[in-house]
Structure formats: structure tokens, C-alpha cells
Amino acid sequence: LKANHQSQQFRLEDNLIKRFPEQIEQTKERIRGFEKDMQTLESHPLPKEGFVGMTMGSTQLHDKEAAGKAILDACKAIRGLDPMLIGKYRGLDMYLSLEDFGKTFRMTFKGVMAHPVELGTDARGNLTRIDNALAGLPERLEKQRTMLDNLHAQVAAAKEEVGKPFPQEEELRVKSARLTELNALLNMENERTLAPANQVVEEKNTRPSVLQRLRNTAPNTGSPVPSKPRMEVR
Template identity: 50%
Template sequence: MYRYVTEGTFDAYLWQTVENKQKFISQIMTSKSPVRSCDDVDETALSFAEIKALCAGDPRIKERMDLDVEVSRLKLMKADHQSKQYRLEDQLLKYFPEEIEKHKGFIKGFESDLEVLAAHPHPEDGFAGMEIRGDLLTDKENAGAALLDACKEVKTSDPVQIGSYRGYAISVEFSAWKQEYTLLLKGQMTHRATLGTDPRGNLTRIDNALAQMPQRLEAAKAQLDNLYQQQAAAKEEVGKPFLYEEELRSKNARLVELDTLLNIDGKGPAHDEAVVAKSTRPSVLDHLKRPVPPRSTDKKPKQHEEVR
């Protein structure tokens, strides 16, 4: 494919429009744009002043077009910077304090539940027992069967307390969508175990859920450390000025200057000879008030007559 362009025509402007379109398409496709919106350059139109400058071969019109694109880009970057500053301020005032306190509570809850679990261990080669509907069951088979019977009475997603196990209150909820029961062990924190149809297997699942508490405790501590790091980083970033503020100011000033020089949108200086004070302008009414001279009634001699 061959493409030909002609110097001193509109080709340069049209190719620049295509270039601008490719730029914002590339930003969207690569997810590197600092903003989430952009203008459709297909709506760009030449003003009469720009057409006049292009026809006259004025190099300032190209500078003005380039500056317009740069100023728009810098303004978008500044708006994104200000949005990030507002978001950091909100996080420092509300998000981080709330999340830090919440995870501190998680850590205390897991530590307390681990103490309860350590105080109610299984005996060697035995079973700690489970209380279901007021009955203490020390045999695994009987406890598992009683648990399944209690689950059959639960028909809603609201937790229904049915007993206790190893120092924790146990409740059961039913998911109609998944068609499965979930057992909840409630201490300072809530520990969940999905129940199946095997009585002994359900007791194993419950013990495995309790055995995951140390890992959940370490995850809460790691998340708390991460929140502290994010909070410190936010404190360093908040209040920072826009890095390209001076560049934006200078380019915007030059753009305004070029608009004035090129008389874009009629903003250019008016010519001296066109400026006439209102007080010195002749009044239209004065012209209308002038007396009308009388028309002559003498007939003009015909051209073929002799004028003496």
C-alpha cells in the first residue's frame, strides 16, 4: 500500500488527527492511560482561523495543534493526580484506621479461640464428645448420626444452634441453591465446615476447620503488617504537588498566546483602523433628519435637439 502526501495542504492536519486517534486507542488497549475517559478526535473540526493559517502556510498553526494535544494530556494527568490525592486523604482518615482496628480484633479473636481449643483437646485414641440437642454423645458414630438428624430439621439459611463441640457453640445453616449444610463453630471468631453424608467424615471436617486457626491467625497478622506499610506509603504520597505543574503552566500560556496571535475563535487583537469610537460615529438619525432637496421640474433637452 502506497500513501502520498502533499506539502502545504491539509494532509498534515488529517494525519495528525489519525495519529491522535491511534494514541488514545493504544492507551485503552494497553491499560496505561492515567484516566478512564478520553475524547473522540473524530469530532475535531477546523475553525475558519485555522483554515486561513493553514492556507497561508503559517508554521504557528502546527505548533498550536501540538500544544493543544500536550495541554490536554497534562490536564488529564493533573486531574488524575488530584483524584489520587483525594483518595489517599480518605484512606488515611477512614479506611486504614478502620481496617487496622478490624484486623487487630481478628488477631485477638483467633488467639482467644486457640486458647479455648487447647483447653478442650481430644483424649488419646478417643473422642472429646459432642453435645447435640442437650445430649452428650461420646461415640463418634452416634455423634455423627445425631448431627445429620439435627441438620434435617434446618430448612433455612439462617443459622440454627444445635449444640456445642470442644468449647464452641455449633450452628447449622442450609443453602437451598447449593443443596448443602454448613456447620458454624462460634467462639470469638466463626469457623465453618461444609457437611457431607458420612457421619464420621463430618467430624473429621469439623476438626480440620478448627486446625486451620493457626494459619488464619498468621494471615491476619500478615494483612495487618501490609496495612501498616500501605498507610506509611500513603502518608509519604499525600500532599505531593503535581510534577508537571510548571510545564502545564508554560505550555498553556503559550497556547493562549498562539490563540491570540492566530485570532482563534475571534480572540485576536482588533486592527487599529477598524476601531472607531462610538462618540465619533455619524448618527443614522441625523442622516434621516436632513431635508430632502426639491426635485427639478425642468425637462432635460433631448439629445437630438440643439441646445442653445
């Protein structure tokens, strides 16, 4: 548990130092990008009647039907997988690309941010998809603002948690002390058990063998042999 607590503390510190600041700055950049692109769209508003116009290559198209057909013609002409700049709409650059191994055509409107739209096979339907996607920028901007608020809340929560001691520190200290005490008692008991056993081994080693005892207790039946008198030689 203590190791997990320490690991969590390290993660919190890393998040406060690196991760959160990076994410906050990236989110702020996206917010600024959406705000800038929305300003661009506001400077090229959709008219209540008629068509706002579209640039395809160097051609200005003021008819909605013609613009829709030009997009389909561009889809037929595109080759390769790299996005290709084909025109401009409401102040944003239009890039056409093939996705899903050539199965899907995607139009990406680029200002500061990129705003992708998947195209279909209907000319008018594609223009409706484009307008709906661009109309969704305020919602996407609001999501980024909510994300920024959440990041700030996470920073505040992390600051409250970082540096907190292990909550079970006192319990761990008491249990560790008790374990040390039990180990000491166990060692003392082992020493007491080993002492008599060592004494038995020592007594066994000093006890005379059976052969030695027999030699010590055997009767001495022999008598000394008298020495013969030495004859004097004359």
C-alpha cells in the first residue's frame, strides 16, 4: 500500500510539472484557433437568400448547383492520397483527399484549425454537409473550453493531494514494531531449544567408549616374573 501511495505521489508531481501544463497550453491553442476561424466565417456570412459563393481553382462560382457539381468533378479527378488544395469557401481553404484506401472522399476546411467533412455522391447534399460542419464550430469551441475547465480542476485536485503522507503510516509503524518484537522472541526461543541439544552432543563426545571401559575394568591376573640370579664366573 505504501509503495502504491508513493507511486501515486510521483505521478501527481509529474502531472503538475509536465502533463497538465502541456495539455492546458494545447487546449488554449485550440480555443484560440476555433475563435479565429469563427471570426473568419463571421466575416463571410451565409446570406438569407442565394449562395455565398465558392472559389474552385481560379474560378468564382456563384451558383449552388455549379459549386456542388465542381466538387464532384474534383472527386473524380483526384489522384493519390495526399490532400489537394482545390479552392476556398467562406474564407477557409478547401483540401480534398481520399481516405479509407480510396473509398471515401473528405473535404477539409483549414483556417487555423482543420474542419473535415465526409462527402457523398449528391451535389446539393455535399454543400449541406459542409454548411452543417462549419455551423458546428461553436459547439466544438465550447467543448474545448469545458476541457480547459476540467484541466484546471484536475490541477487544483492534484495540488491538494500531492505531498500528503501515507494515511496508514502510524498503523504500519505499529505493525512493523510488533513484527520486530515477535522476531526477537522467536530468536530467543530458538536459542533456548538449541542449548540442551548442544550439551547432549558435548556429553556424548566426552563419554568413554565401551572398549575403553572394558580395558579399565578388566582384572589384572598376571604376576611379575622373578628375575634369575646372575651366575658369577670365576
